[in-house]
Amino acid sequence: MxxxxxxxxxxxxxxxxxxxxxxxxxxxxxxxxxxxxxxxxxxxxxxxxxxxxxxxxxxxxxxxxxxxxxxxxxxxxxxxxxxxxxxxxxxxxxxxxxxxxxxxxIPTLTVAENLFLNRHARGRDGLIRWSRLRREAERTLAAWSVEVDVRQPASAxxxxxxxxxxxxxxxxxxxxxxxxxxxxxxxxxxxxxxxxxxxxxxxxxxxxxxxxxxxxxxxxxxxxxxxxxxxxxxxxxxxxxxxxxxxxxxxxxGEDVAMPRAEHRPLPADAPVLLSVRDLVTSSGAELTMEARAGEVVGLAGSGGSGKVEAAEAIVGLARPAGGTVTVDGRALRPGSVPDALAAGVGLVPQDRHREGLVPSLSIAENVTMTVPDRISRYGLISPDRRDALARRTIADLAVKATGPHVPVADLSGGNQQKVVMGRALAGDPKLLVLIAPTAGVDVRSKQTLLGVVADVRRRGAAVLVVSDELDDLRICDRVLVMFQGRVVGELAPGWSDNDLVAAMEGVDLHHV
Incomplete structure (x- = not known):
């Protein structure tokens, strides 16, 4: 040594x-x-x-x-x-x-202004010397072989x-x-x-x-x-x-060898197709065609920039696609319409619970039931008793740590807030449950609870689409579609290894290296 x-x-x-x-x-x-x-x-x-x-x-x-x-x-x-x-x-x-x-x-400033932001060339009078600024910018770009017109706006x-x-x-x-x-x-x-x-x-x-x-x-x-x-x-x-x-x-x-996976029970041959995505094209150019049948859990995996989230948001109406069709249980969804997706039986856990999943100032009960007013109404008016009863079931089923349905969501931990988002997605007994990064930023116990819900949903005959790059999220899937740079590059059947999935998401074929 x-x-x-x-x-x-x-x-x-x-x-x-x-x-x-x-x-x-x-x-x-x-x-x-x-x-x-x-x-x-x-x-x-x-x-x-x-x-x-x-x-x-x-x-x-x-x-x-x-x-x-x-x-x-x-x-x-x-x-x-x-x-x-x-x-x-x-x-x-x-x-x-x-x-x-x-x-x-900063897109509204010129290239020269961006290069010397807050350090503009000034004369003795304190005024900016624009010609000198542009000359210095041109010298800087030339020194590093960057061929850009310093006078044009950065937005160009x-x-x-x-x-x-x-x-x-x-x-x-x-x-x-x-x-x-x-x-x-x-x-x-x-x-x-x-x-x-x-x-x-x-x-x-x-x-x-x-x-x-x-x-x-x-x-x-x-x-x-x-x-x-x-x-x-x-x-x-x-x-x-x-x-x-x-x-x-x-x-x-953390795997040195491929770990086996438990075999999933085969779907009945006559299991109907609940989700059909045909030639979907997102605004960023990602493309997706896929199906999910009743009782099936399908993963949509990929790293940042793969297009998986954009595709999922186009499916559920959070984003308007540039082309293609989405059908849920035979009903064609109106592009870019969340209300239409909800009416068709889609439940959603969005990627950003703070921006898209919750109203923090409202209570657990109000958040859980806001998409199912018909289930908590009587004679056309919201019934507080029905609303609270549904919220209490959610609190119990998902082990939400709260003293009752009237607790503001803002007072909950991140994991419990995510459980409320999941509760709202389940409140309408969805035919299709779409989970986008469902366990991001939550603790281990909350993660186990959230993922455990999927087994109950599939037993009821719904289809589940799990959109994530987290291995724990994807292990619950029957099969996983992998996206890379806006395209589906592979499908992993039951028994896939973590190594194979990560490699596919990173654009590497382990079988040809």
Whole structure:
């Protein structure tokens, strides 16, 4: 065993100092541990991938590496020196920048104004010198080979151009360490190739990248090193060339071998089709054709940018599709109409319970029953007794922790709020239950309760569509359709392994590697 002296990150003395080093970083949000003694070392001139499933801690680490939040324990260093205080934003900008999936470019301003926002060239009179500002912007873009007219409004830029402008802006502060957060999510194949060419060019000029992506093939195309986080912890760091795709997926999922799944009872041959989706095209261009029969639980899986959520929202009327048809139990739904979907027997748990699932100021009873006024009415008027009785059944069936039906939803925990959303979806005894990310942000017991509902729904003969990228959500499915970049790329039958599913969602075929 080597006894050579080592630096803080474990490398031999004499190696170049890491561009950034996070050592045993822990970060808590209340009772939630977002990072637990996690570490990462990024060396000069490399493109270093950071991968992990949702909730692995990637976003929290980015927040710490960019100075948006401080770790509770552990340390961060840039070029061997401690990270600056959080309040010294200029010092952080000189060290690191992040190009997020959601652009920070202001569309109503010109490219030049965006490049030098809050640091415009001014004369002695304090007035902005626009000609000088534009010249400096042109020099900045030219220095980094970004071919964009600095006079045009940023709203005219393509996604790809916005990314390049954001990178140039970061470099103009002096930063030579750039974090790219899902940079390819909105790019087509040609755009991805151009981005990768630009990354290679910038790396040759001394720029270092931390590359975050759900698309594992991209890791092998552009990255030198890869770090895997799982369940808020560092799992491994390895050269990409030395890590096989199955090994990378196994590190992300925690499975070393494919785990068997319990066999589902075959559906009766005469089970009717309750959901029929034909040639559905979302406003973003995602496409879906599928069916679900009575008593069947179908999963719709995919990573961010796959189009799965957009397709689900088009099915239930939350979004108006660009084309195609959706039929529930033989009834064609009116595109973009939630009331029509409800009338046809669709129950929904939306992706964002705060924005689409709840009215926080109203009580549990009011939230649970707001879509079924006919069930709680008498002589055309709402019956408080019937409303409260239905709410009490929901509280009991879903183990909602509340003293009664009149408790405001705003007073409940996240898990109990999600149970109320589920209760409302079930209140009309739906023929089709659509669950979009049904257990996001809830505790383990709430997750078990929410997913346990599906077995009861299928026994009643309803169809269930589970739309998620969480493995626990998808394990309850009879079969899983996998979407990648707006298309269904595969269907996994009962007995699928976590590794196969994760690989399919990331665009990797484990059987052809």
């Amino acid at each position: 080597s006894t050579a002296p080592q630096t803080l990150d474990g490398g031999p003395v004499g190696e170049r100092r890491p561009v950034v080093e996070a050592v045993r970083v822990t970060r808590r949000f209340g009772s939630t541990v977002a990072l637990c003694e996690a570490s990462i070392v990024v060396r000069p001139g490399e493109t270093h991938a950071l991968v992990g499933r949702n909730g692995a801690g990637k976003s929290t680490l980015v927040g710490i590496l960019t100075g948006l939040q401080a770790p509770d324990d552990g340390a961060v260093a840039f070029d061997g020196s401690p990270a600056p205080p959080l309040g010294d934003r200029d010092a952080w900008r000189r060290r690191v920048a992040c190009v997020y999936q959601k652009s920070t470019i 830029l393509s996604v790809e151009q916005r990314q390049f402008v954001e990178i140039a802006r970061a470099l103009s502060f002096g930063a030579r360490f750039i974090i790219l957060d899902e940079p390819t999510a909105q790019l087509d194949g040609a755009g991805i190739n151009r981005l990768f060419t630009r990354i290679r060019d910038l790396r040759a000029q001394g720029v270092t990248f931390l590359f975050i992506s759900h698309h594992l093939q991209e890791i092998y195309d552009i990255c030198d090193q890869v770090t895997v986080f799982r369940d808020a912890r560092h799992i491994l760091t390895a050269p990409v060339a030395e890590l096989s795709r199955p090994a990378l997926v196994a590190a992300m999922t």
